[in-house]
Amino acid sequence: MKVSVIGATGYAGAELLRLLYQHPQAEVVHITSESHTGEKIASLYPHLRGLYDMELESMKDIERIGRDSDFVFIGLPHGHAMEVGRALAGMPVRIIDLGADYRFADTEVYEAWYHVPHTHQEAERVYGLAELYREQIKNAKIIGNAGCFTTASILALAPLAKQHLIDVNTIIVDAKSGVSGAGRSAKQANHFPELYDNFRAYNVAKHRHTPEIEQALADISGEKVLLNFTPHLVPMSRGILSTCYANLKEGVTADLVSAAFAKLYGKEYFIRLLGEGAYPSTKEVRGSNFCDIAWHVDERTGRVIVLSAIDNLVKGAAGQAVQNFNIACGFEERMGLDFVPLYP
Amino acid sequence: MKVSVIGATGYAGAELLRLLYQHPQAEVVHITSESHTGEKIASLYPHLRGLYDMELESMKDIERIGRDSDFVFIGLPHGHAMEVGRALAGMPVRIIDLGADYRFADTEVYEAWYHVPHTHQEAERVYGLAELYREQIKNAKIIGNAGCFTTASILALAPLAKQHLIDVNTIIVDAKSGVSGAGRSAKQANHFPELYDNFRAYNVAKHRHTPEIEQALADISGEKVLLNFTPHLVPMSRGILSTCYANLKEGVTADLVSAAFAKLYGKEYFIRLLGEGAYPSTKEVRGSNFCDIAWHVDERTGRVIVLSAIDNLVKGAAGQAVQNFNIACGFEERMGLDFVPLYP
Amino acid sequence: MKVSVIGATGYAGAELLRLLYQHPQAEVVHITSESHTGEKIASLYPHLRGLYDMELESMKDIERIGRDSDFVFIGLPHGHAMEVGRALAGMPVRIIDLGADYRFADTEVYEAWYHVPHTHQEAERVYGLAELYREQIKNAKIIGNAGCFTTASILALAPLAKQHLIDVNTIIVDAKSGVSGAGRSAKQANHFPELYDNFRAYNVAKHRHTPEIEQALADISGEKVLLNFTPHLVPMSRGILSTCYANLKEGVTADLVSAAFAKLYGKEYFIRLLGEGAYPSTKEVRGSNFCDIAWHVDERTGRVIVLSAIDNLVKGAAGQAVQNFNIACGFEERMGLDFVPLYP
Amino acid sequence: MKVSVIGATGYAGAELLRLLYQHPQAEVVHITSESHTGEKIASLYPHLRGLYDMELESMKDIERIGRDSDFVFIGLPHGHAMEVGRALAGMPVRIIDLGADYRFADTEVYEAWYHVPHTHQEAERVYGLAELYREQIKNAKIIGNAGCFTTASILALAPLAKQHLIDVNTIIVDAKSGVSGAGRSAKQANHFPELYDNFRAYNVAKHRHTPEIEQALADISGEKVLLNFTPHLVPMSRGILSTCYANLKEGVTADLVSAAFAKLYGKEYFIRLLGEGAYPSTKEVRGSNFCDIAWHVDERTGRVIVLSAIDNLVKGAAGQAVQNFNIACGFEERMGLDFVPLYP
Incomplete structure (x- = not known):
C-alpha cells in the first residue's frame, strides 16, 4: 500500500x-x-539518517498526494485535518487522522472543547x-485515531462500563504522561531544566481528552458519563500511566471485575x-504497541482502581494508527507492530 | 539545644x-x-565531607545519649522508635520521631496497618x-512527625474538611513521589535503569499512609473518613505532588473554597x-520547607481538585521535624529553615 | 538456527x-x-510478558544444551564463559560470548586485568x-563479542590508526555510559536517588576495557598502543558516547581524516x-545497532577529536552478537537488526 | 551593602x-x-513566591541604579556588560559581571572568540x-567573574601548572555540564524530550571557555598554553564535572602531585x-559553593587525570559572585554561602 504522511x-x-x-x-x-518544505526529514530527525532519504514536500497540492496514496496519515494540529479531509473527500484514498478532528460523533462537543468550528461534519x-x-x-473512509490519554483511559474502563459494574458518575481518571506528549515545539515550560526533577499537573478540569473519554464510555455503557480527567507531566520522554477510580456497584466482587476484563x-x-x-509500568511497554492493564478492588472503600500503561507515541498515536491501517487493509493486525518493548 | 540523631x-x-x-x-x-558504628558520617554521605567530622555511635547506650541531649530525633524503621521512647521515658529529653510509631492516637489502627504490636501505648x-x-x-514530650505523603495530602484537604465543604466519603488522593521516599537501601525495584524513563503505581489500597490521612481528616472534620490513597513513583529524586479529589457539598462555590484556604x-x-x-510543582519547593497549594473547582462535575507540592525530605520529613523542634523550643518557627528552594 | 542463551x-x-x-x-x-532456575523469564522481565513463555533452566547439563543448539550465546560474568567453552569444545555448536573471556589473543593480558587464570587458552x-x-x-568456533565501551572507541579510532594518521601514544578516550552498562544487580552506588541528577567518573586508569582497546588498535596499526581510557556514568539508561583524542601526525589534514573514515x-x-x-548523540542510536561517528580536526592544537555513539546494549552487546551470528551463519548482516532508533 | 542585579x-x-x-x-x-520590565520576579520564577515581591525594572536609567547600589551584579549576555561598565565608570559603585566581558586581560583574545569589539578596554x-x-x-572596581567550565577546569589544573609538574602542551579538558548551563531560553535542542536519556558533545574545539582556561593557566605557569576543551551536555539540571588530562613531567610522582594540591x-x-x-560527583556539591577535586596518576601512561566537580550555577556563577563580593567587601568569605549540598 502506498501511504503518505501529512505533517x-x-x-x-x-x-x-x-x-x-x-x-x-x-x-x-x-x-x-509546511515549515520545512524542501528539507530532508533526516536533517530534522537525525536518527532517521540512512533510513529515510526523502524530502519534505508542501501539502499545497494535496490532491496529487491523495491520488498517489492508498492511505494518508495526518499529523497536523487540530482544525487542519478537516481541510485535508474535505479536499480528499471524493477520492478513493482513505484517511487516518492522528489529531482530534474526526474523533467526535457530536461535532458540538468538538466545537465546545476545541473552540473552532467543525467544517466537515458530514464526513463519514x-x-x-x-x-x-x-x-x-x-x-471506514476516515478514521479518527484515538488520543493518547484517551486510549489508555478508555481501555482501562471499557470492560467495567460495558458490564455495568461501576457507577459511571464516580469515575476519576488521574493520568500521567511523558513530555513527548506535549509535542516537539520548544516551549519555556518544557525546557529541559524546568521539567527535570520536577512533577506537576496541568489543564485540570479542562483537558480536551475529557470529552473523548466521556464519549466512548457513554457509547459503551449506554449511559451519560461526566468524569474528571487530570493530566500530569512526568519528567520522562515516553509513556502514559492512567490511574482510574470508580465506585463499584453494590455486590460487585473482584471476580466479576476480573471476568469483565477477561471477556x-x-x-x-x-x-x-x-x-x-498487579502494577503495569510505562517502561514495560516502551516503544511497543502494548497496553498493559491491572486492577485493584478496595473492599474497604468499595472502589475499583484500574491502572493502564501505554507508550503515548505508539499505542497512543502512531502504533494505533498502523494497527488501524492493518485493520482497514485486512492485514494481520500485528503486521509491522510485533516487536518487543525496549527495556530498560 | 543539644540534639542527637538516632538512625x-x-x-x-x-x-x-x-x-x-x-x-x-x-x-x-x-x-x-547500628550497621555503621564507628564510621564517619562523611564516608557514607560524602556531600557532608568537611562539614561533619562525627563518628556514628551505637544506640546501645541510649540512656547516655538521652542524658546528653535536650532533643533526640529518631530516624529508625517503624517498630524501633517505641523502644527508644520507652527507654527515655523518665528522662527530661524530648523526642521527635520521624517514623510512624507515635503518629496514631488509636494504636489499634497502627497495629492493623503496621503488623507489629504497639509497645508504648501509654506514651504522651x-x-x-x-x-x-x-x-x-x-x-509535647514525644512528637510523632507526620509522614511525607500525609503532610502533603492532609494540608491539601484540611481547610475543606474543617469547613465541611466536601463530602469526606468521596475523597481520593492520588499522590506521586520521587524515589528518595523509598529510602536509601538498594533494591532491585529502585535500581537506576529500572526506574529511569519509567512510571508506575505501588501499594494501591494498602499504603500505610492511608489511615494517617484518615485519622487527621476525621479529627479535623469530626466525621469518620474512609478514602483511597494511591502512591506512584516518579523518576526523580525529591518531591511529592498530591492530587486530591472530593465532591463539593451542594451550593459550595469556588469563593467558599478559596476562603477556607485563606482562613x-x-x-x-x-x-x-x-x-x-494554579499549578504547584515539586521543583518550586525543592530543598525547602514550603508546601505550595492550589485548587480547582470543576462545576461540570461538582468536584474540587486540590494540588499540593512538598519536598518529601524537608516538609515531608526533616524540615518538618526542625519546624516542630522550633515550636517545641519556643524558637521562631522559621529558624534555620528560612531558605529558598533550589531551582532549577 | 536453534540458539540458547546461557545467563x-x-x-x-x-x-x-x-x-x-x-x-x-x-x-x-x-x-x-542459576539463581532463577525454574522461573519464567517474564516474571523477571515483565516487558517480555506474552512474548516469551519460557522457563529458565540450569546450565548444569550444558552438554544437552549444546547438543540442542547451533549457537549458544553466553551472558555470564567473566571467568565463567571459559567453563562453558571447554565443556562444548568437542561439539559442533558454536559460541558467541558477550563477556571478556574470549576477547584477548594474549591471555596474559587477560589475566593481568581480570585477575583470574585463563583456563581455555587453546580455544580457537x-x-x-x-x-x-x-x-x-x-x-569461528568461538566469538569473543567486543565490549561496549571498546566497540564505540575502537570503531572511532580504527580508520586513523589503520592509515597511520595519528600518534598512537597520544590517544585519550573519555567515554560516557548509561547505567544499564553496570548490569542489573542492585547496588548502593546505582540506587536511583544516588545517580539521578548526578555525574561522575569511575575506574580511572584501571577499567578493563583499556587493554581491549589497546589490543585492537595495536593489531590495526601494527604499533604498540598505550592509552588512557576514562569511563563516566551518565544519569540515563542506555547509550555510550566516546570522545577520543589524538595528536595528528605532521601534515595530516581534515580531508585525509575524512577520507580514512570513508575508506x-x-x-x-x-x-x-x-x-x-558533526555531533552524534546517544538517543539517535537508541535501541538500534548503529554506531554514529563524527570527527573534528583542531588545527590550533593539532589534534583530532572523534565522537562515536552506540546503544551499549545493542551495538555494544546483544546487537553486535546478533550481527556476529548473522555473519557466522552466512545470513545477511542486517537480518533481524534492521530497525529504526527509538527517538525521542 | 545595597546590591542590584542587572539581568x-x-x-x-x-x-x-x-x-x-x-x-x-x-x-x-x-x-x-528588559523583556519583563514591570513584572514581578516571582511570576517568572514561582519558587521565589513569598520571598521576593520585587518588580523587574528596566536598566535604561542605569545611573540611578548605580547611585543606589554599592555593588551591581550583571547577568547579561556578553557584549552588554561593557555598556553598563562604561556607564558606571565614574561612580563609586563596584561591578561583578557574571559574563565574559571583563574576564580577559587581552581584549584581542576576547574579540577573536566572541566576535564583538571590546568597547571598554581601559576598564580596571x-x-x-x-x-x-x-x-x-x-x-577591584570591576570583577569579571570566572565562567562555569573554566572555574572547574582551572581549579583542577592550577596546582600542577603552578608547580610545573605537567607538560602544559598536553592538556586536554573533557567537561560535562547539566543543561542549566545553556541558559533559560527555550530552544529546540534543549527541549526536554530531545535531551532526556541522551548525551552529546557540542562546540568541539571552539567553545569560548577555551581561551579563558588557557589565559589562567598561562598566567599561573608562566608558559604559553594551548589546550583542547570539549564540553558535553548531561541530561541533568545542575553540575559540572571536568576530566582533565596532562602528561606528567619526567620523575613526577603521585606524592608530588598530591603535595601540589595540598599546598x-x-x-x-x-x-x-x-x-x-577518589571520585568527586556533581550531586555531592549540588546547590553549594564547593569545588571537589581528586586526581589519579597513571604510571602506565605517565599521565595525571584530575577530576573536579562544581555546581555550575553556584561555584560556577552566582556562588562565586557572592564569594567575590564577600572578598571585595572584606566580609568573611563564607558569609551567606556556608550551607550543605542538597543530596540526594
Missing part, C-alpha cells in the same frame, strides 16, 4: 515513519511539512480505537492483562 | 544533618547507626503536623497558597 | 531475547539462570567486532558517518 | 537572588529585565576566580580535596 515533523509523525519503515506492506510515497468517520471499534474501522480483552494481542493486584 | 544514615537522617548544620540554636552531639504523644497541631506540639493558612509562612486555577 | 537474566541477555524474538532465522531453545577464538574482523568471524566504513550499514564537525 | 531573569540571576536572600549583609535594591578589571586572584579582587588549596574552605584515587 510528518511532529513526534507522532516521526514515530509513524519509524513504524512504517519496518512495515512489510507499506511504502511511504510523500511526507509533508469512525473513532479509531482498534480494540473497541474494529468492525467499523474495517471499511472483553482475552483474545487481544496488544492488551496484556496483568490481573488483579 | 542517622537514612535519607531523612542525612537531610536532618543538613538542616541542623545551618540551625543557629542546635548542636548535634550524637549520631547513631502528639501528631507532628506543625500547622494543624502547633499548640499541642509546644509542650486556615493565611498567616502560615511555610504554606504558600497559589490560589484557584 | 539470560542480565540486561544483555534480556536484550538478546528482544532481538532474537524479531529475528526470522533464530529459534530460542534454552535460556538459563576470534575478536567479535564485526566491521573489523568480519572475515575471521565467518568460520574503512563507506560501505558499512551499521556505521553512519556524520562527517567532519 | 536578573536568567538562571544565574535567579540563583543570585536565592543566595542573596540568605546573605546577612546584602540587600537587593534593584533587579532588571580583575579575573574573578576567588581562590587564585583573591588579593586582586579585594580592591595551593590546603586552607581553602570551598575546595575539598578528596585525594588521590
